[in-house]
Amino acid sequence: MPLTPTHRYDDIIDRPHHRSSTRPHMPLRKRAAQFMPFAALSGYDAIIMETARQTQQRVELGDDERQVLDERLRHIVEHASDHPQVSVTFFMPDPRKDGGVYVTVGDTLRRIDTVHRLLILGNGQTIALQDIVDIHEIAANR
Template sequence: MARLEVIMPNPYAAILDHPYPFGIPRARMPRLQRAAQFAPFDALSGFTETITERARYTDQDAELDEAQRERLDQKTRLLMERIGERPYVTLHYFEPDERKNGGVCRTVSGRLYRIDLSRQAFYLEGKAPIPVSQIRGIE
């Protein structure tokens, strides 16, 4: 069977090339700005950040028992005696999280150059001071 194609005339053919009959009161908006009007928006602003923060994992601080505290005190006294030698130490400490309960267990190594009992902090070369109350182990 032969196919019969019907070509229909375009009813707007006569006016397609004519200029717009009314003046445009303002300049046309650039395409990028027009597209931005229809872009999706965040109806619940901050929701994604809140969910991400809630999902972020934090460790719980392990409390030291009396025997562990005594061992830390002994190691601290030994280090204070040898502070002039700038001993190389590894400190295990708990860094509390600023935004939620818990924190992160960290390990830092370096040359110990000062133990400040008035400020309750250990100072390693090139590192931030580590509060004595956060230290959980010394090697």
């Protein structure tokens, strides 16, 4: 006999809800957890986003560009004790994949470490001299 809207569940609607006599009643919080969505591929979205993230390849400077950059660095080294404001564009290698990104920062020059070939800015950031592709003195703190 097919169920009609008026006869649906008429035989059980008034019966008491069954409770197990051998197992404790599950709290509502735990019952809700069993209906939460299941992510079979957890972390997959992050992997896709990482794969899609673009990086740039390091560009090698030509001889003329390298000579101009060396002259600017030499000038800044000569005035490093004045702690000039500099704008530095450098290549930051990506820790997770090939390539990296070019970054430009502006700050006070704290010092140049000639032993380790590092430019150290006022905020503590260190930049390897071989990664620098452009540098300008913004203003001197005299």
